[in-house]
Amino acid sequence: MSLLELKNVSKIYGDLKALDNVNVHVDKGEWVAIMGPSGSGKSTMMNIIGCMDKPTLGEVLLDGVDIAKESSKKLTDIRRDKIGLIFQQFHMVNYLTAVENVMVSQYYHSMPDEQEALEALGRVGLRERAHHLPSQLSGGEQQRVCVARALINHPELILADEPTGNLDEANENIVLDLFAQLHAEGTTLIVVTHDPEVAEAAQRTIVLEHGKVAREVINENFEEQQKKWLARLIPGSKR
Amino acid sequence: MTKRRMFLRMITASLLRRRSRMLIALLSIGIGATILAGLVTIYVDVPRQMGAQFRSFGANMLVLSDGEEGMTKDQMDKALESIPTDQLVGAAPYRYIRVDMTTRQQSFTAAGTDFAQITRTSPYFSVEGRYPEKSREILVGKEIAETIGIREGSGMELTWQPTAGNTEGDPSKDRQPGAVLSGSAEGWSGGAVYVTVKLDDSAKIASLTIDAGTQTPEIGGLAQTDEAFTRQFIGKALPMTLGEDVDALSGATVTSTAVVEALNTARNTQSTAAAKTMKYTVTGILTTGGEEESYVFMGLEDMAGLTGSDAVDVAELSVSASAEELEAYAEQITENADGVRARLVKRVTRSETAVLGKLQSLVFLVTAVVLILTMICVSTTMMAVVSERRREIGLRKALGASDGSIRAEFLGEGMFLGLLGGVLGAILGFVFAQIVSVNVFGSSITFQPLLLPAAVLVSMGVAALSCLQPIKRAVAIDPAIVLKDE
Ligand SMILES: Nc1ncnc2c1ncn2[C@@H]1O[C@H](COP(=O)(O)OP(=O)(O)O)[C@@H](O)[C@H]1O
Ligand SMILES: [Mg+2]
Numbered sequence: 001m002s003l004l005e006l007k008n009v010s011k012i013y014g015d016l017k018a019l020d021n022v023n024v025h026v027d028k029g030e031w032v033a034i035m036g037p038s039g040s041g042k043s044t045m046m047n048i049i050g051c052m053d054k055p056t057l058g059e060v061l062l063d064g065v066d067i068a069k070e071s072s073k074k075l076t077d078i079r080r081d082k083i084g085l086i087f088q089q090f091h092m093v094n095y096l097t098a099v100e101n102v103m104v105s106q107y108y109h110s111m112p113d114e115q116e117a118l119e120a121l122g123r124v125g126l127r128e129r130a131h132h133l134p135s136q137l138s139g140g141e142q143q144r145v146c147v148a149r150a151l152i153n154h155p156e157l158i159l160a161d162e163p164t165g166n167l168d169e170a171n172e173n174i175v176l177d178l179f180a181q182l183h184a185e186g187t188t189l190i191v192v193t194h195d196p197e198v199a200e201a202a203q204r205t206i207v208l209e210h211g212k213v214a215r216e217v218i219n220e221n222f223e224e225q226q227k228k229w230l231a232r233l234i235p236g237s238k239r
Numbered sequence: 240m241t242k243r244r245m246f247l248r249m250i251t252a253s254l255l256r257r258r259s260r261m262l263i264a265l266l267s268i269g270i271g272a273t274i275l276a277g278l279v280t281i282y283v284d285v286p287r288q289m290g291a292q293f294r295s296f297g298a299n300m301l302v303l304s305d306g307e308e309g310m311t312k313d314q315m316d317k318a319l320e321s322i323p324t325d326q327l328v329g330a331a332p333y334r335y336i337r338v339d340m341t342t343r344q345q346s347f348t349a350a351g352t353d354f355a356q357i358t359r360t361s362p363y364f365s366v367e368g369r370y371p372e373k374s375r376e377i378l379v380g381k382e383i384a385e386t387i388g389i390r391e392g393s394g395m396e397l398t399w400q401p402t403a404g405n406t407e408g409d410p411s412k413d414r415q416p417g418a419v420l421s422g423s424a425e426g427w428s429g430g431a432v433y434v435t436v437k438l439d440d441s442a443k444i445a446s447l448t449i450d451a452g453t454q455t456p457e458i459g460g461l462a463q464t465d466e467a468f469t470r471q472f473i474g475k476a477l478p479m480t481l482g483e484d485v486d487a488l489s490g491a492t493v494t495s496t497a498v499v500e501a502l503n504t505a506r507n508t509q510s511t512a513a514a515k516t517m518k519y520t521v522t523g524i525l526t527t528g529g530e531e532e533s534y535v536f537m538g539l540e541d542m543a544g545l546t547g548s549d550a551v552d553v554a555e556l557s558v559s560a561s562a563e564e565l566e567a568y569a570e571q572i573t574e575n576a577d578g579v580r581a582r583l584v585k586r587v588t589r590s591e592t593a594v595l596g597k598l599q600s601l602v603f604l605v606t607a608v609v610l611i612l613t614m615i616c617v618s619t620t621m622m623a624v625v626s627e628r629r630r631e632i633g634l635r636k637a638l639g640a641s642d643g644s645i646r647a648e649f650l651g652e653g654m655f656l657g658l659l660g661g662v663l664g665a666i667l668g669f670v671f672a673q674i675v676s677v678n679v680f681g682s683s684i685t686f687q688p689l690l691l692p693a694a695v696l697v698s699m700g701v702a703a704l705s706c707l708q709p710i711k712r713a714v715a716i717d718p719a720i721v722l723k724d725e
Contacts, residue, residue: 043723052637052719073641080639091634095256108639112245129349133256140612168435 001045002061003028003157004049006082009058009068011044011211019055020211028156031189031222033199036208044191045208046161048084049190051075063156080109085149088162090142092134098145100131102152109153120148124178147178151187151231158182160191164198176201179227180229201225246424250651260627264620265656266662269720271613272698275606276690277671282602282685284672285717286682287596290559294328295362298555299587300569305578309334309550320574322568329359330558334542335552338535339396341516349397349535351551360557361527367391368523374541377519381534391523397535398516398543401635413507414477416442422505426451426497427459434501436472446494447472449498459494464486466688468495478503515545525580563591610701618707621653625709629716636718648709650703657702661695668694 004026011019018041019170026032028213034042047053047230051067052075060068063082069076088182102117116181120142121130150158160179164172176198179189191202199205205217219225254663256260281288293299295413302308302704303472312332334351351596368391371378379534413420426432439445447469451462468488470620475484481500487495519541525531536548543549558565565583572581605703632645640648669686676684 047719048573052717057352076636076639085637091630091637093249095252100248100252104249105638107249108635108644109246110643111242154507179551181679213579238377 001028002026002174002192003063005061006045006049006091007059007061009045009048009055009060010220011041011048013054013055019210022058022079022208022211022213023121024213025204026188026190029181029183029186029188030204031202033202033205034192034208035194035196035199035205036189036214040208041211043161044211046159046190046192047195049157050085051079081153082156084153084155084158086143086146086150086158086160086163088165090134090139090146090166092142092145094134096140097131097133098126098137100221101134102147102149105149105152108182117148117152117207120152121145123151124148125174138171140167140174143167143171143175144178147175155187157188157190161190162192162194164193164195177229182224184226246647246651247650250655251631253652254655258435260620260655261652264617264624264661267491267616267620268611268656268660268698269420269663269667270701271609271616271701272315272660273667273671274609274664275613275697276664276668276694277675278602278609278668279693280508280672280684280687280690281675282599282606284676284684285598285602286561286595286680287559287674288684289591289598290561290681292680293448293587293591293594294557294559295483296587297363297584298331298557299567299584299591300358300556300558300581301584302554302556302572302576302579302581304550304552305533305580308684309548309552310579312552312555314576315554318572318579318581319556321456321571321575322556322558326558326560328559329356330554330556330688331360331535332539332551332554334539335534336399336542336545336546338399338545339658340387340396342396345387347383347533347535349542349545350531351537353538353539354520354536357536363527365526365530366523367526368521371522371536371538373521374538374544375517376522376538377538377541378523378525378651379521380534380536381524382528382532383535383560384521388391388507389521389524391521391556393521395521396516397519397536397545398514400514401546403704410504410506410568413505414442414674416437416440418442418507420477420502420505420507422501422503424497424500424504426455427491427493431455432459432462432494432497432501434498435501436477438506441474443474444472446504451494451498454491454494457489458493462488462491462494462498473501477505517541517545562588590703603619614701614705617653617656617702618708619704620650621709625649628713630720632716633718633720636716646710653702653706654699657696657699660702661698662691665691665694666700 002025006022007023009022022045026145034045046193048055055068056175058068061065062078068089070078093104096104097122097182099117101116102120103112105116106112106117107215118130119128120150124147126141126144126148129137164175167175177202179191183189191198193199200219203219203222205219206219207214273532301313309468315332319327331352336349337346338349339346357364358370366378377395379395383389416438417440419435420438421433421435423433431456433450435448436444437446445697449469450461454460463490473486477484479502481487481499485499495507519537525536539549557569560568565588569583572579580719603666669690674682676682
């Protein structure tokens with residue numbers, strides 16, 4: 001079943017077509033990677049899907065609703081209710097502790113629940129660091145807090161823009177493990193990346209070039225990979 | 240955890256963990272609130288402070304007797320009941336008489352008073368020597384002291400000559416057969432006319448002398464010499480009416496009226512108290528810069544000893560109150576007290592009101608300026624805070640914060656700062672006002688319990704207003720900022 005559909009979407013800045021007649025289709029529960037050189041329009045596309053920007057032309061159907069036509073207030077509601085965001089720069093509220101940062105997301109969504117927030121931090125292996133400020137956490141730890149924050153409200157869609165761009169190998173693997181789990185739980189994932197390794201973890205890769213979809217690559221090994229991952233994870237050791 | 244608790248947790252964390260910037264905002268609100276609270280305290284307290292200062296310029300209310308007889312101590316005390324004791328600075332009674340200094344052939348005005356009260360109602364009186372403390376001690380005005388060469392410690396012999404004006408009771412008692420009566424009355428343009436009559440065996444007028452030397456010689460002055468006029472009084476009884484019993488001197492009705500009035504009020508100089516002479520010691524020379532320098536001052540007991548009466552003519556009151564209050568008190572006295580009336584010394588009360596008004600509008604103006612400066616300062620700081628936190632605001636919006644949430648959070652932070660600043664300001668402001676008061680007015684002030692909630696409310700209001708523009712900025716921030724690579 002389709003969760004997201006971009007139909008003939010263009011985003012035009014003056015003479016520049018950041019997105020040029022893009023057609024993309026993502027099913028519920030799919031794990032899609034978006035690749036492409038710098039300036040090819042990846043972030044522009046993420047902004048539009050994340051309800052933070054509107055296309056110049058075209059339709060963007062999210063759960064059947066054309067978000068290209070909604071008011072910005074409605075877009076805020078949709079973003080809050082359906083989408084979890086993860087950024088390359090981590091982006092935490094720097095005067096709040098890890099658990100408080102997770103609770104901020106709950107606060108805007110519904111009700112802050114410290115217990116649940118602590119459990120989410122446990123899931124990303126940061127239970128012990130819950131009461132540390134961002135400045136006391138490493139980059140990898142901060143990004144894991146951001147993953148916990150993105151999943152706390154059980155969004156249908158997680159959008160990640162270069163989530164591993166600033167991470168070392170070990171932390172990159174942890175984040176990919178978390179994505180694999182989320183995928184197994186049925187969450188739809190759209191991950192923008194430069195890194196072929198990260199793209200290979202996904203079911204399907206859409207390659208953008210000059211604002212156009214250049215090609216799509218299906219990951220033939222995905223089922224196998226996923227099985228391996230889950231086998232490794234289920235014995236239950238926290239990373 | 241409720242949303243409200245999370246809200247407070249975020250706000251306090253923002254203020255406590257991002258100290259530097261918020262400290263500046265807190266400081267500016269705190270300083271603003273301090274100055275405001277201080278000024279308002281002074282503003283409220285100024286009338287009291289200045290009132291006390293003004294009281295050193297002398298009495299601002301007079302209580303006078305309605306009649307000729309003067310005012311008794313009871314009447315005066317009754318009048319004073321209308322004024323709250325904490326506002327009554329002092330009440331000095333005065334009785335004025337003429338006394339002669341026989342050895343020098345001089346006469347002066349002598350005032351009987353209460354010296355303890357004088358030091359309160361007329362603190363500007365300056366005495367070289369000391370105020371009288373015992374009986375038979377007097378204070379002499381500088382002018383008298385200079386003309387007759389009297390110094391502190393000198394002796395002074397004063398004589399009181401009873402006159403018609405000084406005699407009490409009913410003049411008809413004195414109209415005995417064979418009595419000699421004398422009297423005076425005011426004639427043409429304030430000049431006195433004196434009469435002396437001798438009564439015959441049936442108490443009718445036997446002979447009459449008129450002294451009209453103060454009247455116009457060729458008109459009223461003729462009352463003294465015109466036989467036709469003087470003769471018509473012989474054989475008549477007192478009192479008499481002009482136009483019925485006797486005719487007026489032609490062209491001199493005023494003088495003629497004065498002659499008749501002098502006759503009707505004439506007293507037996509032998510039967511009233513005889514002239515009395517007392518010896519006094521001068522304890523000090525009085526300098527006031529006013530007419531008091533030509534008076535002799537003695538205690539009320541000494542005055543009674545000399546004249547045989549303890550009535551007073553006037554009481555000078557120094558009351559620490561606003562012009563409206565004073566007016567109300569004066570009315571109340573005139574209404575309630577028997578036979579006395581009160582009036583204000585307008586010259587004093589009016590200038591007090593004017594000075595107070597100016598002082599208060601000055602404080603008001605400074606308050607307004609400080610308020611505006613505080614607002615600018617807080618607003619600028621909050622503006623800097625918003626631009627410093629652009630990414631955080633963008634992130635919050637990306638996480639689903641509505642414009643309302645962003646507004647509430649910044650307003651919440653601002654109001655929290657206002658609360659802290661207000662409490663700080665109320666306390667420091669009181670200290671500030673106290674220092675100003677002690678240094679400028681030389682007296683301390685009491686803490687107004689209302690100051691705390693008022694300061695908190697005002698600074699929260701100022702903080703909220705100052706946040707409006709920065710909040711507008713915050714709300715306008717694009718959440719996509721968080722996805723822009725940096
Ligand atoms: N707000 C904007 N105004 C003008 N040009 C923009 C804006 N945002 C992005 N662009 C341009 O659009 C193109 C695509 O940008 P972006 O989507 O950020 O690329 P990527 O994320 O793939 O590196 C770039 O050439 C960029 O300069
Ligand atoms: Mg990008």
